[in-house]
Amino acid sequence: MEHTVQFAPATGLLSGMWLLVALPAVSAAVLLLLGRRADRWGHWLGCLSVGAAFVLGLLSFFALRGQENRAVQLNLWEFISAGSFRVDFGLLFDPLSAVFVLLITGVGFLIHVYAVGYMEHDEGRRRFFGYFNLFVAAMLVLVLGNNYVMTFLGWEGVGLASYLLISFWYVRPSAATAGKKAFLMNRVGDAAFVIAIFLLFAQLGTVNFDGVANQVHTLSSGVTLMLGLLLLLGATGKSGQFPLTAWLPDAMEGPTPVSALIHAATMVTGGVYLIARSNFIFTANSTLQLVVVSVGALTLLIGAIIGCAKDDIKRVLAWSTVSQIGYMFLGVGLGGAAYALAIVHLLAHGFFKAGLFLGAGSVMHGMRDQVDIRRFGGLWKYMKITWVTFGLAWLAIIGLPPLSGFFSKEPIIVAAFERKDWTAWLFGIAALLGAGLTAFYMTRLFMLTFHGPKRWTDDIEHPHESPPIMTIPLVLLAVGSVAAGGLMVGPVPKWLTPVLGHEVRGEAVLAHSAITILAIAVTLIGAGLAYLLFRDGTATAPQPAGALVTAARKNLYIDAFNEAVFEKPGIFLTRALVFLDGKGIDGAVNGIAASVGGGSGRLRRLQTGFVRSYAMSMLTGALLVVAAFLAVQYGWFA
Amino acid sequence: MTLTPEWYLLLAAALFTIGAVGVLIRRNAIVLFMCVELMLNAANLALVTFSRINGTLDGQIIAFFVMVVAAAEVVVGLAIIMSIFRTRRSASVDDSNLLKY
Amino acid sequence: MTPAAVLAATPMSTGEMWVFIPLGILALVGALGMVAARNAVHSALFLVLTMLCLGVFYIVQSGPFLGVAQIIVYTGAIMMLFLFVLMLVGRDASDSLIETLRGQRVAAILLGVGFAGLVCVGLGRALAGTTAKGLAEANSAHGGNVQGLASLLFTRYVFAFEVTSALLITAAVGAMLLAHIERRKGERPTQPEQMRARFAPGNYPAPKAGPGVYATSDSVATAGLLPDGTLAARSIPEILPPRELTSSETAPKGTDR
Structure with missing residues (x-):
């Protein structure tokens, strides 16, 4: 490393950045501890705390712009101290944290406001907002921590909030199971993350970002590879990437605002944040980067393919999220300039995917919680605002210029083509194909939902538009979807330079303009194909399909694979152990006890209570003793 | 035919065995006790004979002690039989069989 | 030297033999009779017979003190105690012929025969060829059997002797405790109570x-x-x-x- 990373102590306004975490945390505590007494006003407190955090985040952002060293840290107190191991409860506000803080609090605020309307008729609304604020607090800890342990603290916090919110309607078995599934699959990644932290401490003696960044070049490449793979596994767990992808679609069992905030805009991008934050580790090893790129490319294709086959509006969006985060992984894996591009895509995705989910929630709100896109159709006439905002977000995600998706996704595709060797073609074409598929399934979703003939279920007579408290956030997010990409693609990479390094562009194997034209072309082809196929609606019952579509409907057999490879042997092992414990160990113990008991039960029959029987046994004993004496004396048995 | 003092021992063994068998087959507690006394006496006979064979008086001394202890035992044993008989109106040892499994 | 001491020389003299054979048979008969007699009083009397025979054997084997003690203490005191208790318990308490424990009688006899056989074989093999020293010397050392026993008893065995006395006392007290029926003062009706009970309604006060x-x-x-x-x-x-x-x-x- 040619330059050392140094964090300045926080001064002035920035020394109050602990409030960013404290505001939602206190609000969550109030909401969860006061119980029913807070039912009437709890949701407003939840919105207010996140809104205040957003304002504070904006102020901090502008304060940071005025700083010479754009990385300030604030060590609040000693968190863990054991021997030479010392972890501070420290916060770090640098360009990367800043954009995440703004995303989390900004989009989070809008979704909070939306949820006030969405959850209006749910009697658990106060609890919901308590969990929601808990999530925001934990997510802010995740992005503001100045060391890996703090990040892990937030990491687990968002995992907890995610679990609580996925199984928010815990009386539904599917929701409870989905929560468990998310929690368990996250554990796999979290364990890897923890081991990575252990490894860091064992190798470097520190877990602070600055310390690790400055010393990482002293590590051998094997250790770096190991470290990177562990962090990557942790990141895949949180971000629903291959191979830990299966929990994310099931997480849609939670309320729609949860899907929008946690499982689309913020928490699932935690993996991208982790890799971007640990860029010094990933940059240090090209094999590692290749692995990350492969994971990203594979996941973006998996997500896109499955997304094409799903009929549940939220599942399609969930697989779309998987796919889009695949793009981000592709970006952070490519390294160099693509780090910043991935972050830009992350931010833009935060806007349009939140908009899409909230739009979906608005549709469900008007359609009595119907989620099957085969039962929608023609809704544009009935919910104009939702239609317009959803449409803008749709155009944004498929990457049509000049909406934000184009500005954030196209550079990643270009960057994929900029790799040095033949893998440029591999990943470039994968990214292009993903773009085409994205266009196809999103267009399918949009057409089936808002256009074509009505295929509603009989109980719906007149779908209604959502109340303003839900549509205003939709509009604001739609504005973000339209404008964010174009506005951010220039300044944000520059802004992130102190963290992610200088922009170094490689030489693409194709001309930049050619790639752009290709990307737009595949997008148009995908969208056009979907338009032609689905403008007249679709059958309301499942249709027979080919092998690929069947596989995609079944999540490419990922769940089946998990079940066969991990769950079944696990169950079998458990049963075997239970059997072994029951029949073997307990059996031996109980068997010995039972045989002793049974034997004693029979032996005690000798205790007849008749003195003469006892005397008989005495005489028998005496006889035997005499016989033994004589036998020994005269060697009768010798 | 000449007999040696061992014949006393054989007689003692026979008496002892008869006493033991008596303990096993009689049920009247008092008769049982008499059988025990017979066994003690057989032992005494053996002791006296040993005393003669060894040419010392220790055997007789021990026989004397056996007699004393037997007397004490008889006193206590008969008292026990009496009290059992008073409460159960029976002197049969088979009737006192509550202490069992 | 007393005649008994002479008799004690090995092997048995003809006189001793003539004492041993009939009395030995008598003793066996007494023992068997005691086990076999159904009536407990008969058993006791058979036992007395055996004990008397044994007393004679003691005397014949240079143990006049033990022989006399046998006759006085056993046949005189202990067996009388037995008879006394038998009378208290009821002499009709004879055994029934039905054996309650299955196989007990057969097994007991078999065991007895086996035991006797083993012991006799053992004794025969162990003592074959040993010569009895006789007690003539031991008895004459202190001027007689009683004096010899006394000198042993009050020298070498004095501790055991004292302990035996404690045992006897304990046994006497224990027997008293066991046999005694304690009546408290309140349990015994007073004379006025007895009179009231006699003239109470339901009771006929006059002689029948x-x-x-x-x-x-x-x-x-x-x-x-x-x-x-x-x-x-x-x-x-x-x-x-x-x-x-x-x-x-x-x-x-x-x-x-």
């Missing part, structure tokens, strides 16, 4: 009338006549007609005034 004496019968089963000509139920034993006093009979008759 004797059974009737008639020309046809003077059996205890025929009731006497009361002055009013009715039969006096109380004049015959209770076990004959089990009946209770009527209300007129239990009514006060003015005698308790």
